[in-house]
Amino acid sequence: MxxxxxxxxxxxxxxxxxxxxxxxxxxxxxxxxxxxxxxxxxxxxxxxxxxPLPARANPELEAELRKTSQKILSAKTDFEQRAQIAAGGRDRQLLDSVLEHTAEVARLRPDENPAQSRSAADQQELAQMRSELMGLRELIELQMGNMGWQGLRQQQPGQAALWRKLQQMGLPADVISSLMKKIPQDLQPRQAWKMVLALLARSVQTPKDEPVMQGGVIALVGPAGMGKTTTLAKLAARYVLEHGAQNIAIVSMDSYRIGAQEQLKTLGRILNVPVSHVEAGQSLEQALLPLAKKRIVLVDTAGLPASDPQLTLQLDNLTSRKLPIRNYLVLAATSQAQVLKAAWHAYKRCGLAGCIITKLDEAVSMGEVLGMAIGQGLAVAYTTDGPKIPDDIQVSRSHQLVSRAVRMQNPDEPGEEVMAELYAGVCQKARHVV
Incomplete structure (x- = not known):
């Protein structure tokens, strides 16, 4: 044929x-x-x-590629014969060996080759080979995830059912894997589900006391569109209703959005709370000096892109050792996991006391944002779920967060391809940890 x-x-x-x-x-x-x-x-x-592979202009990398190809073919044959990743440790070791080898070759740079000179064609060929190796690595990890999921589904159907339910909540692979390691395999389905939800609730950190009621300086940080200004308005109104307007003030570091400034000024007039702005060339410390006698000061910040130099200056203001500021990262539940992770990376340098989850009323699930908080150890201080001030804000409690995540669970059961891809993420993270 x-x-x-x-x-x-x-x-x-x-x-x-x-x-x-x-x-x-x-x-x-x-x-x-x-x-x-x-x-x-x-x-x-x-x-x-x-x-046989044709001869190329780069004999060193050609030899490495030939070795890698042989290992990949051997790994593929072994996978097909076993058809179960859980059957033993040889598959794991073989895959690790192949991936480690491809990663080592892919990391090679032109200046690491013994050859004294390299033409533009050779450099282009090197880049193409590196791309091929990385593609092979991704392919093997995808196959590994598929084999692992099929093995789990056939050998431990109860565990696989729990995986599906947690995936329907939108939780990331690493959080699901961590929970599943603590679930005994011999539990009945209902008992296992209750246990995994209890473990999930324990994984969610929440503050013992409501942050705003503790006083001090609290700043809300995060990218644009997360709901920082609206959340600050809810916190301010909440405090005024409980303790009055005498001991609270609002400071804005957002000099970019006129609408946000007007919103805070209107809020200040309604609540009878002073609102001030950090002027150009002024530090946050200078802006806070006249407010030293206030019991609580809420600071609104600009949602700047991570690449904006002004973001560095803003975060430096918020990390001043002279100011005991508690910074809370505001995360919208409507955001994708990659957006949430990028926000954490951009703002973690200012020292985060926790996070606030917003826009729950607009989200289709809350597993992504909950998984982000769990994975980065961020205490969830508040959640918001509507535009009403101050009604649509709640102090977070871990069991309530988990209950809401279950209620928002996707009713559609994920397909085999989705579960295999999820499991592939677990295999990839496990390899990096070893």
Missing amino acids: AMQVKRFFAADMRQAMNRVKEELGADAAILSTRRLAGGVELTAALDYSAQ
């Missing part, structure tokens, strides 16, 4: 692999992978017999 060779283009490796299976079947062999603008290119063949 003649060999069939075909190229596939897709947004990511998982979609490309699915197209290969649909058109060529599960017996197709992957010949090469390449990352392109907007996706990946994958070349696959049916009835393929491995041929």
